[in-house]
Amino acid sequence: MWKGRFEEDTALVVQRFSQSLDLDWRMAEQDIRGSIAHVRMLGAVGLLEPGEALRVEEGLKRVRDEIYSGSFTPSEPLEDVHMNVEHRLTEIEPSGARLHTGRSRNDQTATTVRLYLRDRLTDLEGALLDFLAVLLDCAERHRLVIVSGYTHLQQAQPISLGHYWMAWFEAFLRDCGRLEFALDALNECPLGAGALAGSTLPLDREMTSRLLGFDRPTRNSLDTVAQRDYMADYHHFASLFAVHASRLAEDLTLWSTQEYGWLRLPDAFCTGSSMMPQKKNPDVLELVRGRTGQVLGHMMDLLVTLKGLPMTYDRDLQEDKRGLWASLGTVEAVLTVLTPMLDRTEVDEAVARAGLERGFTLATDVAEYLVLRGVPFRDAHWKVGRLVRHCIERGSRLEDLALEEWREQIPEVEADILELLSPEASVRRRNTYGGTGFEQVALRIAEGKERLAERRDGLRRRRERLEEGRL
Incomplete structure (x- = not known):
């Protein structure tokens, strides 16, 4: 295929080793x-005749239809999606040979990946917002349910279970912010950067950027193909999301x-044992924990690849997508299973309350009294x-002590100490901003609904913008 510079064809083992169709x-x-936007721009600046540009665009759409229908099978010797599409286009419309005018596979690939990732991350944001909605529902259902809060995995103080769910709402909402940051970071158009140095041709990079729904063209051609x-x-985003999901699962x-x-x-959402009939195993939660290491590893994989590369493009970067696709698949799968499972999880309030009686979770209340x-x-x-x-x-509890015994041990107490010795009183009185008090939790839930609505509105606008760029 690239015979102009070489005397030999590419060895079959090299073709198989270097192909990226998978x-x-x-x-x-x-x-x-991306190619449709590029060919429209070539026609607009006079590098293609209007009729020629239109025929090439129609040819590209026909190739797309063939891919959708399954009638177009890619060829491994053509290496990648870009050359397969262009080869088939040229069979349909000979003017397709001019499509690559002013374009390198470097800026073409960078554009394609950004478009694809933008689509996937937008859908992922919607799934994450659905998960946040379930956390809010759990918080509202369990606002008045009291459980033990833990430090060092030891009983610490009584808390509203709704407060617990809102803690995860805050964490995953921050993850949503990191996801939106990633979406904003990729929303620049690489087309026109060329192999690394731009082009001598009169390309209109603002036009292609606008057609594809990007915010702007990238600002430096070297950085475009290297970063x-x-x-x-x-x-x-994915690493912190996975860590949060793993801790929740634990x-x-x-x-x-x-x-x-x-x-x-x-x-x-549970499984049984092949040997023990009584078992109900939380396999889903265990797998959420287990797959977190993979997500973290994919981030390290990319960073290690990048850290030794000279400017600008190197073939190592072809491997940037292997871990990316795997990570996306894992994060999407976790949300797909965790959201409905959490929505159906139930709480035995009596057992939770009984668990509080085994510790001295009201001790801090007495100290603050x-x-x-x-x-x-x-x-x-x-x-x-x-x-x-x-x-x-x-062998007694704080709640079991009579007032006389209290005064023997701590002379400063008065009769009103007895009114404080219940988990309900403890939770209710912790009414500082952001605390576990029932009123505070209700306020945070209301705020959470507003914040979630704002995120959904932002996602709606983002999707509308993406539709404008679907050529």
Whole structure:
């Protein structure tokens, strides 16, 4: 195919080793879309006759129809999606040989990948927003449900379960922001950068950028074909999303065990044991945890590839898509399964409440009660710690102590201490901004709905913009 410079044909083993159809054939629609914008621009600036440009565009659309119908099978010796499309185009319309005027596979590939990734990430944003909506629903359903909060995996203080779900809402909403950043970062058009130095031809880069729905053309031709920052931005989003999903999965796995026992996962999202009839295994959650390492590895794969490359394009960059596609598939799969599973997860409030009775989760409330009565916090901390030891030695709870026993241990207490000794009182009184108090959680849920609505409105506008660029 590239015989002009060479005396020998490319060896078959080299063709098989260097082909990228397994990576880029999925982007055929985006490649053709970029070519249609390019040929319209060539016609507009006079590098193609108007009738010729129209015939080439119609030929490209016919190739696209053949791909959609499955009648066009790509050829491995043609290496990639770009050459396969161009070869078939030229068979249909000989003027297709002029399509590559003012264009390199470097800027063509960069454009195609950005178009494809923009489509996938836009859909991914919609799936992530659906997941956020489920978290809000869980928070609203469980706002008045009290469970133990943990530090060091030890019971710490009573919290509203709605507050817990809102914690994950905040984390995944930040992930949504990182995803939107990645979308914004890739929304520049590489077409016209050429192999690395631009072109001597009168290309209208603003036109192709506008036709494809990009915000602007890229600003530096060297940077255009060399950089993969926008991929790294996606991987950054994906890595943190996967870590968050893994941590959530770990909590849900623990809480669904017999030892905790207050979270009931839907049967349809669990599996049994081949040997033990009683088992209900949280395989979905375990796989969410297990696949997180793959997502992190794909980010490292890209960064290691980039760190030693000279400016500008090197064939190593062909491999940038292998980990990208795998990571996208994993993130999409996690959202596909985690969203409906969480929507159907149930809580046994009685078991959750009983679990609170095994610890001393009201101890901090007592210390803060003493602070309000003028006791320095360190002294209050010591006094309450000594009281906890007293209870442990006698096998009792703070709630079991009579007022006289309270005063024997801590003289500063009054009768009103007894009114504070319930998980409900503890949660209700933690009414600082962002705290677990029921009123605060209700406010955060209302704000969350507004923030989610804003994100959905932004996604709607983004999709409308994408439709304008579908040629």
